[in-house]
Amino acid sequence: MSQYILALDQGTTSSRAIVFSHDGSIKARAQKEFAQIFPQPGWVEHDAAEIWSTQSGVMQEALSSAGIRASDVAAIGITNQRETTLLWDRKTGRPIYNAIVWQDRRTAPYCDELRAAGHEALFQQKTGLVLDAYFSGTKVRWLLEHVPGARQKAEAGELCFGTIDSWLVYNLTGGEKGVGGLHVTDASNASRTLLYNIHTGTWDDDLLALLDIPRSLLPEVRDSSEVYGHTSKGLLGAQVPIAGIAGDQQAATFGQACLDVGMAKNTYGTGCFMLLNTGAQAVDSQFRLLTTTAWQLGGQRTYALEGGVFVAGAVVQWLRDGLGIIRSAGEVEDLAARVPDSGGVVLVPAFVGLGAPYWDPYARGTMVGMTRGTTAAHIARAALESVAFQSAELLLAMQQDTAQLGIGLQELRVDGGGSTNDAMMQFQADILGVPVVRPQVTETTALGAAYLAGLAVGFWSGQDELRSLWKVGRRFEPDMTQEDRQTRMHTWKRAVERSRDWAAHD
Numbered sequence: 001m002s003q004y005i006l007a008l009d010q011g012t013t014s015s016r017a018i019v020f021s022h023d024g025s026i027k028a029r030a031q032k033e034f035a036q037i038f039p040q041p042g043w044v045e046h047d048a049a050e051i052w053s054t055q056s057g058v059m060q061e062a063l064s065s066a067g068i069r070a071s072d073v074a075a076i077g078i079t080n081q082r083e084t085t086l087l088w089d090r091k092t093g094r095p096i097y098n099a100i101v102w103q104d105r106r107t108a109p110y111c112d113e114l115r116a117a118g119h120e121a122l123f124q125q126k127t128g129l130v131l132d133a134y135f136s137g138t139k140v141r142w143l144l145e146h147v148p149g150a151r152q153k154a155e156a157g158e159l160c161f162g163t164i165d166s167w168l169v170y171n172l173t174g175g176e177k178g179v180g181g182l183h184v185t186d187a188s189n190a191s192r193t194l195l196y197n198i199h200t201g202t203w204d205d206d207l208l209a210l211l212d213i214p215r216s217l218l219p220e221v222r223d224s225s226e227v228y229g230h231t232s233k234g235l236l237g238a239q240v241p242i243a244g245i246a247g248d249q250q251a252a253t254f255g256q257a258c259l260d261v262g263m264a265k266n267t268y269g270t271g272c273f274m275l276l277n278t279g280a281q282a283v284d285s286q287f288r289l290l291t292t293t294a295w296q297l298g299g300q301r302t303y304a305l306e307g308g309v310f311v312a313g314a315v316v317q318w319l320r321d322g323l324g325i326i327r328s329a330g331e332v333e334d335l336a337a338r339v340p341d342s343g344g345v346v347l348v349p350a351f352v353g354l355g356a357p358y359w360d361p362y363a364r365g366t367m368v369g370m371t372r373g374t375t376a377a378h379i380a381r382a383a384l385e386s387v388a389f390q391s392a393e394l395l396l397a398m399q400q401d402t403a404q405l406g407i408g409l410q411e412l413r414v415d416g417g418g419s420t421n422d423a424m425m426q427f428q429a430d431i432l433g434v435p436v437v438r439p440q441v442t443e444t445t446a447l448g449a450a451y452l453a454g455l456a457v458g459f460w461s462g463q464d465e466l467r468s469l470w471k472v473g474r475r476f477e478p479d480m481t482q483e484d485r486q487t488r489m490h491t492w493k494r495a496v497e498r499s500r501d502w503a504a505h506d
């Protein structure tokens with residue numbers, strides 16, 4: 001029997017492949033960065049051919065460093081940077097333009113127009129998303145409007161739209177140069193397009209009409225765990241089933257085994273992504289958190305509330321590159337540990353505005369509470385605390401949104417580069433009043449994709465087995481009085497008020 005699952009994790013800055021064993025441990029991994037293309041301020045693109053070449057390269061490399069053959073792989077799972085948008089020609093398999101990355105802001109003015117025309121509520125109601133350039137829909141429209149010949153080809157049914165999962169499946173299953181591959185996506189990726197009704201589980205004709213996007217472009221939406229097809233003959237030496245697909249944050253939630261209602265994970269990367277499993281119920285947020293499809297299994301959708309912190313690990317990068325008070329991100333730990341607290345300093349890293357629950361694009365970074373005694377160590381400490389405060393505000397918003405479901409959060413599961421910082425995780429637990437738990441395997445995104453694929457081919461028996469594979473690496477118990485917690489949160493909110501509505505409104 002095949003003993004491994006291969007996960008492909010196609011992220012914003014690198015393509016990764018990880019081989020997992022049956023006990024959920026990592027057998028081998030490979031990673032390759034690729035070019036970020038910035039054609040104009042606010043624009044971000046990726047070369048789709050490079051995405052495929054790096055992804056297929058690391059796939060081969062991971063297999064050879066594991067010392068295994070494709071026939072040893074029971075299934076492949078795919079997880080990907082979400083929302084990033086690509087159109088390719090059905091006949092040639094060639095992209096008609098670079099992939100427009102989720103960070104790209106070129107369609108912001110068009111989103112403003114749609115908002116001014118009063119369409120925001122419709123998008124929100126049907127897709128669970130806010131009307132923003134972040135999501136795929138307006139990017140597809142931009143491509144149809146701006147790439148010569150694109151609209152005619154689209155009307156003639158000659159183009160395929162896909163998020164990066166679709167592009168990978170198309171290439172994995174296609175013949176020479178990927179031509180004729182499968183054109184599919186899963187419900188979690190579809191739920192990030194602004195074109196997909198998360199309540200009915202279908203592409204939405206009203207939204208397609210509003211954005212003037214022909215239906216023929218769209219991939220078939222499938223479960224997150226099922227055999228979609230097999231890798232093409234020449235690719236790996238054996239035809240391996242492709243059996244799992246999920247967007248990276250949803251996959252991480254699955255990989256953290258947040259499989260039950262009320263379980264939540266937070267990923268501490270450049271920004272933070274927090275997801276709370278709300279089960280079969282798509283919860284509307286009063287704080288404009290996103291309502292999203294976490295995954296779809298056997299036709300059953302599981303939903304999540306999602307919130308993001310724009311600047312999390314990036315504040316540590318700023319200490320390094322902007323202020324120059326540390327030389328590497330890891331050094332922040334020693335610097336912050338030189339003082340017992342932030343000495344009254346509060347840093348609000350609203351460098352690019354504030355997200356939920358404030359949604360203030362005009363907020364800017366601020367630091368308050370400094371005295372003659374303030375040192376770099378206090379600032380480092382305040383920076384780390386700011387990550388925890390912002391995450392706490394998201395979780396508080398989620399708890400209020402789900403109050404009627406009777407969800408009592410037992411613990412927050414954490415992963416990502418910042419979660420290695422023990423002091424920051426302890427402060428996170430303190431300020432939340434909820435235990436924070438870091439698993440042994442922190443590659444939760446790839447693990448989630450592996451789990452989804454493994455479930456589909458019977459490699460793992462079911463969700464109970466996945467629950468049992470999840471192992472605590474370290475648990476941080478809250479150690480702060482309720483009174484202290486309230487005082488600290490109150491002080492944080494006062495500082496946030498000072499950061500708000502600062503930049504000029506253009």
Ligand SMILES: Nc1ncnc2c1ncn2[C@@H]1O[C@H](COP(=O)(O)OP(=O)(O)O)[C@@H](O)[C@H]1O
Binds near residue numbers: 268316330333420
């Ligand atoms: N010890 C640390 N304490 C706090 N933040 C850290 C630490 N080490 C790394 N980081 C931050 O974690 C981020 C990298 O994490 P990673 O999960 O690789 O992020 P991404 O996937 O967004 O690139 C960086 O922004 C970095 O500043």
Ligand SMILES: O=P(O)(O)OC[C@H](O)CO
Binds near residue numbers: 080082102247269
């Ligand atoms: O590739 P990452 O980890 O930066 O994740 C990107 C997110 O999916 C964007 O929504």
